[in-house]
Amino acid sequence: MRRGFGMSLVLALMLYSDTLAQEIYEIADVNVDANVTNSSIRGGSSISAKSEFGGKTTINRKMIEASLGGNGDITSLLRTNPAVKFSNTNRQSTTMGEIDPAEISINGAKHYQNNFMIDGMNINNDIDPANRNLSNANNIWNPVSSASQGMAIDADLLESIDVYDSDVSAKYGGFTGGVIDAKTRDPQEGFHGKISMSHTRDTWTKYHIDGGNDAEFFTESSDASNQPKFKKYTTKLNLEGFITQDFGLLFAYTNKQSIIPLRAYKSSSTNEKYTEQTIKQKRNIDNYFIKSLWYATDRLTLRPMITYAPQKAKVHRNNAKDSFMYQKGGGFTAALNTEYEFDFMMMESQLSYSKLEASRDSENQYSLTWKHSADKDWGSEKGNSAEGALGDINQVQKTLTFTNDLKFNDFDFLGSNHSIIAGLELKKQETFYEIPEEFIAAGQPKDLNGDTCKDQYCSSVPTTDGKFKKGQFLTYKQVYGPGKVSVEQDSWAFYLQDQIKLSRFTFRPGVRFGGDSYMDKKTISPRFSMSYDVFDDEKTVLSFGKNRYHGRNIFGFRLKDGQMSLVKYNRRTKASQDFSPDKNPRGKSNTKFSHLNIPYDDETSFGIAQKFSNFQIDYKYIKRKGRDQITKTTAKALNLECGEGYNKANSCYMYTNNGKSDTNTYRISLSTINPIQFIGTSHNIELSYERFKTKTNAKNYDVSDSLIQKEVFYNGEIMEYGDLPVGDFSIPWTIRLTTVSKIPQTNLTISNFITYKGARDAIAKTGTAKINNTSYDVYESVNLGKALTYDARIGYEKKLPKDMSVFVNLDITNVLDRINKSGLQTSDGSRVAFEPGRQFWLEAGIKW
16 A cells, blocks of 8 residues: 555656746647557567667567467467567467467476566466466366466557567576566547457367377367367457546457367266267356557656456366366456656556466365266266266455656766666466365265165165175265365565666666565575677677576465365264264375575576678577476475374475576577568568477476486386476477568468477376386387478458558468378377368458
8 A cells, every 4th residue: 555655746846847937739749658559569560679789589560460360369479589489389280279368388397487578567377377277177286277477468459569589688587587578559649549459260270189099089089188060260359549638548358269069978988978068168268458558747657558368268077977067267457557757767667466266166066976867868878977067166366556767868978878667567366276265076986785865965776887786875975175275375576677888888787686574585696698789880780698586576485375174074884873084184284385595597698699781690599407497296206294284293295496407598590680572572481490408307396306306117127206307398409580571562461480390309108118127108109200280371351441441350270281290189199180281260350
């Protein structure tokens, strides 16, 4: 409250002082530098502009419009960036109905340690971002596919995207990978709008599925990990303009939905009566966005904005009756950005609030497992019949943030020019895991044996297998909740940086300090980058950097300490008895929280930028060492006691800083500086090659130290599990070619995206083997081969009277319908997953 009041007081004083001055001004004179719709961002001449030190790449508005639409999220626009690696599970032929943003890794860092920002505001999901899995529909504790990008923001709202992959300014923190800072559009003068719809479906898509029985397994799927049919729709409405001379307003609404028909029951696990039953899973993302732009005075600009982006997935438990659940994500953000231009500096402040969730809303608050019988006949006749959902869970992350950035006017001192920036960030967060109402899970049926049924956990109908001739009753009941586990964090950071121009040299020393109450740790992140203009003509520039980046804390470490205490275990031996507490109760925590060090990456970089004619070549080498990364172990391994409230004295799980990674990246690109003009047409070209090698001993924080140190047998050698090659986000080399051609004679814009990925191996666990009387888990490499993908967009726009125009965009992914392997569909490597074949997306709309 004090921060909000203080900020309001500052704004009031600024307004009051300017009112006293009684200055008269025209809108053309107002704070031009603060308006992000300037031509350098909105227009741009190259496909992606790079910064002086080669670590920042900007995707401008024109490139956003020329890119593939697809699911229309931020990460979809990053496929042309060689620093960005996508997960093997992204763009799989088996899950084409999904609309979630893809997970990405930058320079070998963990995918959940990137910093996603909208207009400088963090939208990172730090609840439990490593546990993203479609199979979570069958998991009681982990309710949803918890993505690291907390909100799925539609790309049509964006003016530009800045991607910082190396030599990152001290202004940015809370990452070990990179920073993705998306800037939303400001309203334009006049009155403008846009209405459009896009669509794709399974009949517009070529599927590539592993051979053998997998085709039938796929087409008759009852699980969201195989989606043979889908329909996707995206609807957009944008309205914007200036209401007065100095006040503009923008409103945008986007709805993305996907319908995924599936079998209700797996054919091998049910009888003919239920084999043909189908259900429709659904995915839905809404974006409600409102932003205003107020040139309050000739010095003060205000940008209030509100985003409401709920995400909902209707899912069901495989082979379970009455089991629909809604997995909920996304959330709400509100921010007030202020820019005030003093005589000696520019001050930018932001007060923001966000509420993100990863929750579950269930159709029923029970989950029961019976043996098959005449009244429980939807399961396998020789097995079980399950019914019910998995209960409601609320996982919510609330964040209140105040940032203040100061950019001082450049000044000369002792023959050098200085550009100093400084700033601070204050943040208060609350995150909780809650079971809001009682949920029952019951099972382990036994023979009724003539006893009397007294509750709903009993049936007097004989089981089909003939074992329980008098009926059955459930003997084991778990009662979850109600209850809540929460954690709070107060954090702070401030930074100072000076960019010094001295003759042909440019130096940028900086430092970022941070601390928080959650881990009770303080961090120092030194930053240093420099460049040398060899001929003092900005054509040949050498660069060097030495930087440290500290990551963010994951709230799941603390939330898991207490979750197991929310469940009570009960048993009974007769149907006529009440359930009573289990003699060996397990209703205690199995994970103990302890303070950890903050993970960090140390970076060394070298670069060369060379301009010639209308082209620029950029070369960069980046070396990253990730240390103090989080892994899981037991108290026993650390020679510690769990203490009271835990299952056993020393068997509880704890987290440690034993994770590490080492990454080397070599990158070279060739791009046009200005479009190539040819017979009235213009063409932008960017060609890049990247070689990448990374090694890590743990893919995420839930990999245990005991597994990391366990000896395994891999490709004929005995080694520790932690030394196995990295299987995901690890394509060894990639060539990308991007072209954007404008043909005004036919009102066409044609974009081509060609990607050629080097052969990579996936790691399969194929069994066990005994060597010298010692048993080892056996792992083998599965070669996925090289992958060539050619995607294209053809855009047509026809101008109409009164500044109106109609447009049609046709996106074609995998134009050549190449068969590319993407990863393993099963852990033993028996089934391989493929990228989708040729797919068409069609968008049509009108704008004015």
